[in-house]
Amino acid sequence: MEARVEAYLDDDLPVEERVRFEQILAGDTGWEAEVFLARQIRDGLRALPELECPPAVTEAVLTRTRREVRDSWLERFHAWMQQQFSALWQPALAMTVVVLLVVSVSLIGRSTSPPPPDPAVAQALADVKMALGYVSQASRQTGKVVRNDVIAERVVGPVQNALNARQQPSDDTQR
Amino acid sequence: MWKRILPCALLLLALTSAAWAQDDITRDPGYIDLDQVEDWFDKEPTIIVNVKGALLDLVAEASRYEDPELADMLRKLKSVQVRGYDMRWADFDNIQERARTMVRRLEDQGWDTVVRVRDDDEDVNIHVRENDGAIAGMFVMVISPDDDETVFVSIVGEIDPEQIGRLGRKFDIDPLDDMSVDY
Numbered sequence: 225m226e227a228r229v230e231a232y233l234d235d236d237l238p239v240e241e242r243v244r245f246e247q248i249l250a251g252d253t254g255w256e257a258e259v260f261l262a263r264q265i266r267d268g269l270r271a272l273p274e275l276e277c278p279p280a281v282t283e284a285v286l287t288r289t290r291r292e293v294r295d296s297w298l299e300r301f302h303a304w305m306q307q308q309f310s311a312l313w314q315p316a317l318a319m320t321v322v323v324l325l326v327v328s329v330s331l332i333g334r335s336t337s338p339p340p341p342d343p344a345v346a347q348a349l350a351d352v353k354m355a356l357g358y359v360s361q362a363s364r365q366t367g368k369v370v371r372n373d374v375i376a377e378r379v380v381g382p383v384q385n386a387l388n389a390r391q392q393p394s395d396d397t398q399r
Numbered sequence: 400m401w402k403r404i405l406p407c408a409l410l411l412l413a414l415t416s417a418a419w420a421q422d423d424i425t426r427d428p429g430y431i432d433l434d435q436v437e438d439w440f441d442k443e444p445t446i447i448v449n450v451k452g453a454l455l456d457l458v459a460e461a462s463r464y465e466d467p468e469l470a471d472m473l474r475k476l477k478s479v480q481v482r483g484y485d486m487r488w489a490d491f492d493n494i495q496e497r498a499r500t501m502v503r504r505l506e507d508q509g510w511d512t513v514v515r516v517r518d519d520d521e522d523v524n525i526h527v528r529e530n531d532g533a534i535a536g537m538f539v540m541v542i543s544p545d546d547d548e549t550v551f552v553s554i555v556g557e558i559d560p561e562q563i564g565r566l567g568r569k570f571d572i573d574p575l576d577d578m579s580v581d582y
Contacts, residue, residue: 341457342461345454345461348455348458349461349462352479353469354446356567357567358550358567359525359563360566360568362514363514
């Protein structure tokens, strides 16, 4: 019944219920006084002056609201990125790592284990090395002969003779 | 009719071109045909080496891992020939005389004699042929009956003698090591 008083004053009761409620009020002075009191309280509250919210409070509320909205947006963006990363970038990264591994292994394999040459090519390589060996040896041997024949005979010999010739007179004078 | 003849003609042209390119080495100023020394001896050669053309390219490629400097040098060469013979003392004078005749002919053709060592028991000649300011061929004769080793080496191509000497030192040949040299 008390809940109906407030609804009656706010004119929220359906027509049939409102009619029945007014019939009750007409026969019961207690409830009539209750409705009168409730109406005075309502009118008194409505007559109070409208208060403004202090600017500091308004600013604080707005700041907090903006932060919550921004944090919410960042969280959603972060979640979206994670989803995209796991969906797109992770397989791409894995594929790149695999390709790099394959290339590295193939390069290392090439540099460390050359393919075995054909037997005919290997024999030809040995023949060419032998030919180069002959040329080098012939050059060196002829160089030794020239050094021996020319330097020993025409340089070392005369110098030795000259030294001997100078030493001989000094030996004679010592005697 | 032409559809059948044309591929055959093209194939024939390609083959003759390849054969021409193969034989083209004989026209190189640094080339010496070592088969001409076979008449000097009554025995078959104990060493025959003929490495040229595509085989020489393959040899250069095969040596790339083992010795890059050797591979670089071989890429500049066109032909490497070696002939080795066992020689009796009785033939020494005859072979020496033939070699001198050949050297004179080479000098007439523009070859330079770099080294000539004539001893009682050995005869060593090194000749080079210059072409357009670069060495285009090298010819080495080692006639030494004492060691039963008479060797002729012909190398055709862009030659750096210093590089050949340095690289060849790695591939020493035993018989020449024993060549008698009087100090």
